Amino acid sequence: MSLVLDPAAQDLLFREARTANTFSDEPVTDEQIQAIYDLVKYGPTAFNQTPLRVVLVRSGEARQRLVNCMAEGNQAKTAAAPLVAILAADNEFHEELPTLFPHFPQAKDMFFSERPVREQSATVNAAMQAAYFIVGVRAAGLAAGPMNGMDFAAVQKEFLDGDHTPLMVVNIGKPGEDAWFARSPRLEFDEVVTTV
Amino acid sequence: MSLVLDPAAQDLLFREARTANTFSDEPVTDEQIQAIYDLVKYGPTAFNQTPLRVVLVRSGEARQRLVNCMAEGNQAKTAAAPLVAILAADNEFHEELPTLFPHFPQAKDMFFSERPVREQSATVNAAMQAAYFIVGVRAAGLAAGPMNGMDFAAVQKEFLDGDHTPLMVVNIGKPGEDAWFARSPRLEFDEVVTTV
Numbered sequence: 001m002s003l004v005l006d007p008a009a010q011d012l013l014f015r016e017a018r019t020a021n022t023f024s025d026e027p028v029t030d031e032q033i034q035a036i037y038d039l040v041k042y043g044p045t046a047f048n049q050t051p052l053r054v055v056l057v058r059s060g061e062a063r064q065r066l067v068n069c070m071a072e073g074n075q076a077k078t079a080a081a082p083l084v085a086i087l088a089a090d091n092e093f094h095e096e097l098p099t100l101f102p103h104f105p106q107a108k109d110m111f112f113s114e115r116p117v118r119e120q121s122a123t124v125n126a127a128m129q130a131a132y133f134i135v136g137v138r139a140a141g142l143a144a145g146p147m148n149g150m151d152f153a154a155v156q157k158e159f160l161d162g163d164h165t166p167l168m169v170v171n172i173g174k175p176g177e178d179a180w181f182a183r184s185p186r187l188e189f190d191e192v193v194t195t196v
Numbered sequence: 197m198s199l200v201l202d203p204a205a206q207d208l209l210f211r212e213a214r215t216a217n218t219f220s221d222e223p224v225t226d227e228q229i230q231a232i233y234d235l236v237k238y239g240p241t242a243f244n245q246t247p248l249r250v251v252l253v254r255s256g257e258a259r260q261r262l263v264n265c266m267a268e269g270n271q272a273k274t275a276a277a278p279l280v281a282i283l284a285a286d287n288e289f290h291e292e293l294p295t296l297f298p299h300f301p302q303a304k305d306m307f308f309s310e311r312p313v314r315e316q317s318a319t320v321n322a323a324m325q326a327a328y329f330i331v332g333v334r335a336a337g338l339a340a341g342p343m344n345g346m347d348f349a350a351v352q353k354e355f356l357d358g359d360h361t362p363l364m365v366v367n368i369g370k371p372g373e374d375a376w377f378a379r380s381p382r383l384e385f386d387e388v389v390t391t392v
Contacts, residue, residue, distance in 0.1 A: 002231035005335035009205040013331075014238045034385055035198030041382040042210045043327060046344045046364075048380040054389045062392040100380060121344075124323040124363060131239060131327035135209075139201035148242045148317075159392065167320060168242075184244040184296055186237040189230055193250045196258040196355065 013138050018183070020143035021077055022176035028083035028142060036136035043132035047107050048100045051093035051122040052129035055086040055159050065158050066169070071149030074169075081145065081171035086155060087133065088164040089126030091119045123165065130167055137172055143179065145171035209334050214379070216339035217273055218372035224279035224338060232332035239328035243303050244296045247289035247318040248325035251282040251355050261354050262365070267345030270365075277341065277367035282351060283329065284360040285322030287315045319361065326363055333368055339375065341367035 067079045094112035098105040112118045137144040147169045155166045290308035294301040308314045333340040343365045351362045
């Protein structure tokens with residue numbers, strides 16, 4: 001065995017975890033989201049910039065506004081999921097760097113004075129944190145349903161300000177009936193990894 | 197307890213895992229990298245596009261070429277780490293979609309016929325897979341040292357073709373002496389998560 005992670009944890013986080021398309025009615029609590037955040041906030045990002053921002057869509061009014069932004073094939077599950085989260089990148093993350101990266105406060109001005117550079121870095125690092133968040137949802141015994149099929153400009157206009165770029169919307173809850181599609185194939189090791 | 201993941205696994209993957217800056221001499225084997233890949237390949241991506249590509253830099257000649265691409269502050273650890281991996285996004289991932297997303301093969305042409313759209317999607321989804329990969333390195337009982345300080349254009353020219361965009365370089369191994377900086381602070385829950 002080359003992995004030291006417990007096999008049950010491997011199953012929970014990766015091998016048996018699946019993207020859910022239906023959910024039970026069981027609520028997802030604020031305490032669960034807090035516990036997920038308190039775990040995955042430690043995942044590494046460049047300069048500890050941690051640009052991920054999360055909007056939990058709880059009220060019926062907000063949920064309907066979000067459903068209206070989603071592609072048709074995603075509307076029913078977005079309406080039905082116990083909790084829906086919008087994951088976004090904060091393009092002004094550099095304002096927090098003197099606090100987040102205290103041993104090198106010059107990073108804010110040295111590397112991130114230009115908006116396009118910040119946006120690219122925020123996108124990559126918030127995407128990494130989105131992955132940690134999905135792992136965290138699974139660590140809480142819940143299923144995640146990340147979605148890209150939406151009008152991103154509408155999501156930004158309805159829920160975010162111009163400094164935040166939406167990356168994805170994630171349905172969260174216990175899986176419901178017929179929650180999974182068949183597992184799609186993965187690339188072979190040799191198609192992904194080369195050695196020089 | 198809001199998490200169902202075993203506390204030891206929480207520590208291994210997030211709470212006690214840290215970005216390493218020094219490494220022991222213990223080698224990292226191909227079997228370990230294969231086991232990491234076989235775990236984290238299941239992490240979700242949009243349309244199951246899995247655009248991450250990995251170059252393992254093993255030979256002394258290749259290692260020196262990579263060191264020459266790194267920022268000065270990253271050169272010594274890149275030279276000394278037992279294994280170094282270049283993580284990149286394949287901007288032509290759509291060619292694999294008929295295999296990877298067999299229940300909707302039209303996705304290749306319907307959504308990804310334009311290169312800028314593909315590049316953006318490849319960047320976001322390869323960054324997610326880079327995060328899964330770092331979690332997988334930790335699941336193997338190893339420490340990861342992801343780095344952005346490099347001449348990205350030089351890394352692309354030396355190690356990749358034009359279809360692949362380098363995202364980061366990751367040192368991999370058992371931590372050595374004084375491997376960690378002090379843990380930097382994280383944002384509070386209320387600074388990251390809002391509810392509507």
